[in-house]
Amino acid sequence: MPSRDWRQRIQDILVSITEIEQRINGITFEEFTKNPTIVKAVLYDFVVIGEATRNIPNEIQSRYPLIPWRLMGGMRNVVTHEYFQVSLMRVWETIQNDLPSLVPQLQEVLQTEVSGE
Template sequence: MSKQLDSTRLQHMLEAAERISRRMAGLSLTDFLADEDAHDVAMRRFMVIGEAANHISNATKQLFPQIDWLGARSLRNFVAHEYFRVELADIWDSVINDVPPLLLELPGVISQVQASEQAQRAGSV
């Protein structure tokens, strides 16, 4: 199996953040706490974000310190392995505080990484 490009993993992160944003639009904390489907969407998509972040190269992570790479990985690991201790209010906090910065930052990061990957491919031909 070939290694996924950083730009592909970053795109996965963006798509997951967009899905969270769309599904949570218009919800309050009270609405979220009462909506099991919303819990599932948020937790599953945070797992995708964290797993993708875990596979981003160290070089890319260093170039874009504004992305909370460790936080994304940590949330993924907690949801996946400590699911019985997950507090839904904490998931909501991540929806409100962590997703908007990703939605702002990732498109530009993806563009820069894609340009770098294209330049590397052109240089290796």
């Protein structure tokens, strides 16, 4: 049995998204790229997001096909294994364009699945 329930893993994703948003709040892309502490903290949160995603059961993932589960896990793989290929512009674009819409989707998963049990 996994050490953490999949619902806790979704909460981990939501916490990581919040922490990323807090870290980059009020800074520009240029400021982001010049601050290795923030960059590394953000990349760590993407690893957490991807790792947590890998532990969401396939049956849950298949019920929510609009959530980019594979891409979330894929980003973790790049940050972890292909770290020398990380594009900070792509990371920034993901933060700006993808993370905000992911929050309500994940909250819906939690609400629907918990109330449906």
